[in-house]
Amino acid sequence: MNPSHKQLLQIALVALLLTGCIAVLLPFTGTLLFAVVICIVTLPIRNRLLRLCRGRSNLAALLVSILLLLLLVAPVALLSGSIADGIELAIRYLKPLLENGLPVEPPSWLATLPLVGRDAADYWQKLVASREEMNNLLHQFVEPTRNLALATAALLAQGLLQLLLVIFFVFFIFRDAHLYADALHVGSRTLAGDLGERMLALVEGTVTGVMVGIVGTAAAQAVVAMIGFLIAGVPGVLILTVAMFFLSMVPVIGGTLIWMGAAIWLYSEGQTGWAVFMVLWGMFGISGVDNFIKPILISRSSSLPLLLIVVGVFGGVLVFGFIGLFLGPTLLALGQVLIREWLAHAAARSVAGDEGLPQ
Numbered sequence: 280m281n282p283s284h285k286q287l288l289q290i291a292l293v294a295l296l297l298t299g300c301i302a303v304l305l306p307f308t309g310t311l312l313f314a315v316v317i318c319i320v321t322l323p324i325r326n327r328l329l330r331l332c333r334g335r336s337n338l339a340a341l342l343v344s345i346l347l348l349l350l351l352v353a354p355v356a357l358l359s360g361s362i363a364d365g366i367e368l369a370i371r372y373l374k375p376l377l378e379n380g381l382p383v384e385p386p387s388w389l390a391t392l393p394l395v396g397r398d399a400a401d402y403w404q405k406l407v408a409s410r411e412e413m414n415n416l417l418h419q420f421v422e423p424t425r426n427l428a429l430a431t432a433a434l435l436a437q438g439l440l441q442l443l444l445v446i447f448f449v450f451f452i453f454r455d456a457h458l459y460a461d462a463l464h465v466g467s468r469t470l471a472g473d474l475g476e477r478m479l480a481l482v483e484g485t486v487t488g489v490m491v492g493i494v495g496t497a498a499a500q501a502v503v504a505m506i507g508f509l510i511a512g513v514p515g516v517l518i519l520t521v522a523m524f525f526l527s528m529v530p531v532i533g534g535t536l537i538w539m540g541a542a543i544w545l546y547s548e549g550q551t552g553w554a555v556f557m558v559l560w561g562m563f564g565i566s567g568v569d570n571f572i573k574p575i576l577i578s579r580s581s582s583l584p585l586l587l588i589v590v591g592v593f594g595g596v597l598v599f600g601f602i603g604l605f606l607g608p609t610l611l612a613l614g615q616v617l618i619r620e621w622l623a624h625a626a627a628r629s630v631a632g633d634e635g636l637p638q
Contacts, residue, residue, distance in 0.1 A: 309599075310441055312606065314448035317347070318456070319483055320490045325453050340453035347446050354521050355439055478616055485612045489592070492576040497527040499568045500534055507560040511553040513541045527569065538565055587611045 304311070318325075321343060328339040452459065467475030501524035508516045519537055527534040538561035546554035588608050595607020 307444075310444050311448060313441075314445045314452060316486055316490065317445065317449055318452045319486045321347075321449075322456070325456065336454050336456070340450045343453055344446050344450045347449060352439065352442050352446070355442060355525065358518065358522055358525065474616075474620055478613055481612050481616055482609055485609045488576075489588075489608050492588075493528055495576045496569055496572050497524050499572055500524075500527040500565050503564050503568055504534070504538055504561075507538065507557060507564060508541060511541070511545060511550075511557050511560075513545065513557070523565075534565060534569070535561065587615065 324346075325339055325343050328342050329336060332338040332342070463479060464476070467479045469475075471478065501520050504523045505516055505520040507513075508519055513519065519541065523534050523537045526537060538557060542554045542557035542561065545551075545557055591608035591611040592603075593607075595603025595610070597603070599606050
């Protein structure tokens with residue numbers, strides 16, 4: 280066989296093999312990346328457990344996995360169970376309405392709603408008078424509610440399975456962490472020398488900084504929300520606090536759903552003053568934590584400028600989903616390093632060229 284043809288065949292076989300590997304790993308890309316993020320952040324805990332376990336990596340990885348099960352899977356399972364109970368209660372409440380219709384008199388709080396209260400109460404009376412129109416309206420609400428309940432249950436089940444899969448990956452990554460670390464250091468130095476080493480350290484610092492900022496901010500928001508719930512007398516403080524912690528990691532609207540729902544419940548119970556307090560507490564207290572503490576925590580743990588952090592977090596979520604919270608700032612950090620190195624190299628070449636010009 281011609282040597283050039285043999286080389287082309289070898290390249291084609293390698294490309295085919297790489298394509299097959301990518302196709303196999305593609306469905307698990309997000310889960311693997313999330314597992315890598317958790318491994319980077321929890322590496323100091325793993326190393327400390329490894330010393331306590333006298334170098335037995337299997338036992339250290341198992342202990343970290345059990346800790347993650349208690350911190351991640353157990354609260355999500357508790358939250359999903361509470362949501363399922365809430366859906367069942369809502370269905371139990373709506374079923375008599377479909378069978379018997381609305382009460383003749385509207386709720387007392389309905390007419391007190393600002394701007395639309397009187398019209399809403401009048402429309403209630405019209406619905407009661409026209410049973411057919413009322414049933415059609417109720418069925419219009421029931422079907423979307425049912426679809427939303429099914430979608431929520433499926434999402435929670437999928438989330439639990441993904442968390443279990445993430446912890447499964449974490450165990451094996453931590454078990455052979457020294458092999459992966461050596462391969463990364465050798466590969467980065469081989470490809471880019473000292474720049475590769477710096478970029479690897481930058482990835483670790485950026486991912487850790489973003490994780491500290493997101494989790495720390497979510498915990499702070501959950502504590503502030505819990506204080507507000509206790510002051511306003513909202514029931515189910517524990518489950519609301521857990522829900523606030525997890526949903527606060529979702530940008531823009533995550534935690535707002537919880538404190539706004541608490542405010543609506545307070546208003547429906549006739550506690551207008553506490554409802555107003557809950558809205559103000561959510562807007563200035565809970566949301567204020569997200570607006571001020573998160574950038575500070577991330578910028579203190581990462582060398583990335585604050586503007587790039589904000590753009591990276593929101594842009595990453597829009598492009599990659601939840602894992603984009605970490606990928607966005609990391610990619611911008613690496614891009615910033617490459618641009619700085621290129622500019623420094625270009626400036627050095629320009630200076631060298633100027634010095635070589637004849638006087």
